Amino acid sequence: SDHALDYPPSPQTMDWSAHFPAFANSGKTPEFADIGCGFGGLLIALAPLFPDTLMLGLEIRVQVTQYVQDRIAALRTTSAPAALPTASTAAAPYQNVSVVRANAMKFLPNYFPKSSLSALFFLFPDPHFKARKHKARIISPTLLAEYAFVLKPGGIVYTITDVHDLHEWMKAHLEAFPLFESVTEAELRDQGKGCILDAVYNSTEEGKKVERNSGEKWLACFRRKEATRTS
Numbered sequence: 001s002d003h004a005l006d007y008p009p010s011p012q013t014m015d016w017s018a019h020f021p022a023f024a025n026s027g028k029t030p031e032f033a034d035i036g037c038g039f040g041g042l043l044i045a046l047a048p049l050f051p052d053t054l055m056l057g058l059e060i061r062v063q064v065t066q067y068v069q070d071r072i073a074a075l076r077t078t079s080a081p082a083a084l085p086t087a088s089t090a091a092a093p094y095q096n097v098s099v100v101r102a103n104a105m106k107f108l109p110n111y112f113p114k115s116s117l118s119a120l121f122f123l124f125p126d127p128h129f130k131a132r133k134h135k136a137r138i139i140s141p142t143l144l145a146e147y148a149f150v151l152k153p154g155g156i157v158y159t160i161t162d163v164h165d166l167h168e169w170m171k172a173h174l175e176a177f178p179l180f181e182s183v184t185e186a187e188l189r190d191q192g193k194g195c196i197l198d199a200v201y202n203s204t205e206e207g208k209k210v211e212r213n214s215g216e217k218w219l220a221c222f223r224r225k226e227a228t229r230t231s
């Protein structure tokens, strides 16, 4: 339960240096957040593509979080060049990726300051099929306000699922929320975000499972609008 969850009282108290030692004095905070990251496939795929961008996975299951932590630690060790040129530790692979065990439905604003994220990922979230379980879904009007808060204007929400009903649900809620606007896959590819979309489709463990079972994948992406005086 949440009692066992250790979370920062506010983002300002979060010490990221333990997570990203190579960036300890950079003043950087995570810009990509993978909500319910599972076994970490997305983060591992994106880390080398955006070596200067800090990325964080949030995962509620203890063993799964531990697995991702171990996976990142191993990648950092095995991928480290034998002798790095001085002052280029940040160039060592996988230094920019980490994971926390967290209930993302409760504590997101404890981790991320306002307007700090440029990408939020909801990849193959638990579907919670039954109507009485819909409140447990990771996309809901209350939570959208939190997602809008932590995203920078222009930041992107990526959602993908193999459950058509959940796809319609996420799309309907995001479209109805005044601070988000729909953005097409083609538009994102034009903006150079094709490599992110490819990872969204193919890099996660759940996405690969869907692939093996020849399931369909439903993508929906949204842009955090510029704040206006009325919003």
Ligand code: SAM
Pocket (backbone or CB within 6 Å): 035, 036, 037, 038, 039, 041, 058, 059, 060, 061, 064, 102, 103, 104, 105, 106, 122, 123, 124, 125, 126, 204, 205, 206, 207
């Ligand atoms: N995104 C991963 C993928 O595509 O392979 C994992 C998908 S899996 C179906 C959903 C994940 O979300 C599980 O690992 C689950 O433990 C995690 N999860 C569910 N509710 C969560 C919450 N409130 N906070 C953080 N993680 C959560």
